[in-house]
Amino acid sequence: MSELPYTSHYPNSLPIWDKLKDHQTKLKQIHLRDEFAKDPDRAKRFFKQAAGIYLDYSKNLITDETIELLSELANEAGLPEAITAMFNGEKINNSEERPALHVALRNQSSTAFEVDGENVMPEVKAALNQMERFVWSIHSAQWRGYTNKRFTDVVHLGIGGSYLGPKVVSAALKPYWKAGINLHYVANIDGTHITEELKHLSPETTLFIIASKSFGTQETIMNAKSAKAWFLRNGGEEEDVHKHFVAITANTQKAYNFGIREENIFPMWDWVGGRYSLWSTIGLPIALTIGIENFKNLLAGAHEMDEHFRTAPITENIPAILGLLGVWYSNFFNADSHAILPYDHYLRALPAHIQQLDMESNGKTVTHKGEPVEWSTGPIIWGGAGANGQHAYHQLLHQGTHFLPADFIMPLRTHNHIGDHHALLLSNCLSQSQALMQGKTLDEAKAELKAQGRTDEQIEELAPHKVIPGNRPSNTMLFEKATPKTIGALIAMYEHKVFVQGVIWSINSFDQWGVELGKELGEHIYEIITGAKETNGQDSSTKNLIDLFKQINNRI
Ligand SMILES: O=P(O)(O)OC[C@H]1O[C@H](O)[C@H](O)[C@@H](O)[C@@H]1O
Numbered sequence: 001m002s003e004l005p006y007t008s009h010y011p012n013s014l015p016i017w018d019k020l021k022d023h024q025t026k027l028k029q030i031h032l033r034d035e036f037a038k039d040p041d042r043a044k045r046f047f048k049q050a051a052g053i054y055l056d057y058s059k060n061l062i063t064d065e066t067i068e069l070l071s072e073l074a075n076e077a078g079l080p081e082a083i084t085a086m087f088n089g090e091k092i093n094n095s096e097e098r099p100a101l102h103v104a105l106r107n108q109s110s111t112a113f114e115v116d117g118e119n120v121m122p123e124v125k126a127a128l129n130q131m132e133r134f135v136w137s138i139h140s141a142q143w144r145g146y147t148n149k150r151f152t153d154v155v156h157l158g159i160g161g162s163y164l165g166p167k168v169v170s171a172a173l174k175p176y177w178k179a180g181i182n183l184h185y186v187a188n189i190d191g192t193h194i195t196e197e198l199k200h201l202s203p204e205t206t207l208f209i210i211a212s213k214s215f216g217t218q219e220t221i222m223n224a225k226s227a228k229a230w231f232l233r234n235g236g237e238e239e240d241v242h243k244h245f246v247a248i249t250a251n252t253q254k255a256y257n258f259g260i261r262e263e264n265i266f267p268m269w270d271w272v273g274g275r276y277s278l279w280s281t282i283g284l285p286i287a288l289t290i291g292i293e294n295f296k297n298l299l300a301g302a303h304e305m306d307e308h309f310r311t312a313p314i315t316e317n318i319p320a321i322l323g324l325l326g327v328w329y330s331n332f333f334n335a336d337s338h339a340i341l342p343y344d345h346y347l348r349a350l351p352a353h354i355q356q357l358d359m360e361s362n363g364k365t366v367t368h369k370g371e372p373v374e375w376s377t378g379p380i381i382w383g384g385a386g387a388n389g390q391h392a393y394h395q396l397l398h399q400g401t402h403f404l405p406a407d408f409i410m411p412l413r414t415h416n417h418i419g420d421h422h423a424l425l426l427s428n429c430l431s432q433s434q435a436l437m438q439g440k441t442l443d444e445a446k447a448e449l450k451a452q453g454r455t456d457e458q459i460e461e462l463a464p465h466k467v468i469p470g471n472r473p474s475n476t477m478l479f480e481k482a483t484p485k486t487i488g489a490l491i492a493m494y495e496h497k498v499f500v501q502g503v504i505w506s507i508n509s510f511d512q513w514g515v516e517l518g519k520e521l522g523e524h525i526y527e528i529i530t531g532a533k534e535t536n537g538q539d540s541s542t543k544n545l546i547d548l549f550k551q552i553n554n555r556i
Pocket of ligand 1: 360
């Protein structure tokens with residue numbers, strides 16, 4: 001296993017770590033409400049803009065000194081060297097001996113990106129051209145179904161990174177969808193998912209994309225087999241399969257064996273991690289719905305963020321600032337979760353994508369050298385669409401006992417002008433971060449009750465319930481409009497934030513060994529259910545539950 005080509009460190013042994021601890025003790029005394037009151041320029045000082053994204057990070061538990069110290073932390077942990085290593089194609093995914101070169105997929109410059117001494121840009125461009133030809137042939141109905149009808153529906157079969165990324169982007173860019181094609185996603189191995197999606201579709205006009213980097217993921221392969229069986233059961237013939245099934249994979253042979261023609265297999269590369277793959281051919285469903293030009297704009301937006309990340313000094317660098325603030329809360333305030341709150345119906349799938357991106361990347365307990373970490377790593381990512389959350393979990397954000405940093409995300413202009421909905425949505429978004437920051441004091445609560453004409457006794461009883469502590473941190477990320485470019489930049493921003501945190505924590509953000517054990521055990525359990533193996537060796541809980549399943553389904 002190769003050493004990482006940048007500084008190897010334990011963050012809690014860095015000289016800056018103790019300084020940050022002392023600083024945190026001081027900072028615990030401040031209240032953000034007072035910081036805003038005494039410094040009218042606070043919002044201006046903690047504000048950045050890059051690649052169409054406006055970041056207001058003034059409602060964080062920080063002072064100028066915090067930013068200086070965090071930037072020192074980044075330097076001591078070797079962040080600048082790590083960024084260079086990633087862009088240079090070094091094997092920063094050291095447990096799998098691979099680079100993490102998703103930035104090459106959206107490269108708009110003439111820079112070469114090398115893997116093992118070979119420039120991958122010609123392959124990347126060739127794959128994009130293959131996508132372009134395919135999208136054109138479907139849109140122009142040159143490529144038709146087996147009864148010569150044009151395609152009306154595309155079903156994308158994939159899971160994890162081969163699902164969440166395309167799903168969030170295609171939903172975020174719904175206003176750009178070309179007329180005539182409906183897109184469906186099937187990820188879950190639960191047969192209900194595919195049954196529900198296929199219910200109203202016709203095999204004559206349905207095209208399937210099987211998206212699996214490995215072409216070995218149980219859920220996707222099972223769904224692909226069921227889709228093929230549905231196709232054959234409903235009129236399609238074996239020799240028609242190639243007209244209705246295409247694949248995206250790094251395992252060409254397996255896709256070929258499934259019945260897909262070589263020219264309909266789109267390449268993937270092992271230097272692109274699943275959760276970083278929406279920019280590759282895995283983005284085919286995005287390109288099919290929004291068109292290739294818009295897909296290229298998505299890549300261009302991400303590239304702009306890449307360039308910002310690669311070149312901006314740490315204190316000016318949006319992903320670096322976000323990553324360092326995350327470290328600040330995880331390691332110095334013991335925050336164990338982080339909320340993603342998009343105020344945009346089209347972006348409602350964003351929390352699920354960021355959840356995989358962040359939790360699969362940084363949910364680690366050993367350093368890249370395999371030594372146990374003595375510091376917290378990736379937080380629990382959760383969230384949902386605003387304003388809906390305000391009428392559900394925001395109560396806990398405002399008055400609960402947990403410390404929960406949050407990101408508020410919103411486009412300044414809407415695609416759907418209807419009444420004054422958008423101004424009201426923005427008011428909701430801003431009022432939430434304001435309430436989290438300023439809270440409500442006991443005196444304010446009492447004054448409010450008094451103004452309502454409550455008796456003194458009622459005021460004493462009720463006021464404590466109305467107190468809101470405030471001083472709870474959040475970021476606000478705005479952009480002019482949800483366009484392919486801004487969505488590209490937004491997602492790339494989160495990717496780099498996750499990388500920054502992985503570097504500080506000295507972990508490998510690009511492997512995911514933790515998901516393997518469940519897969520292996522699942523295979524054993526399935527063999528027991530089908531009778532291929534005995535229950536020997538199973539713990540009594542699992543054995544009982546298997547028996548119950550077999551009994552209810554008459555499989556004994
Ligand atoms: O694209 P595939 O090879 O089918 O992989 C799909 C997904 O499954 C794996 O278990 C990993 O947890 C994910 O990172 C990956 O994106």
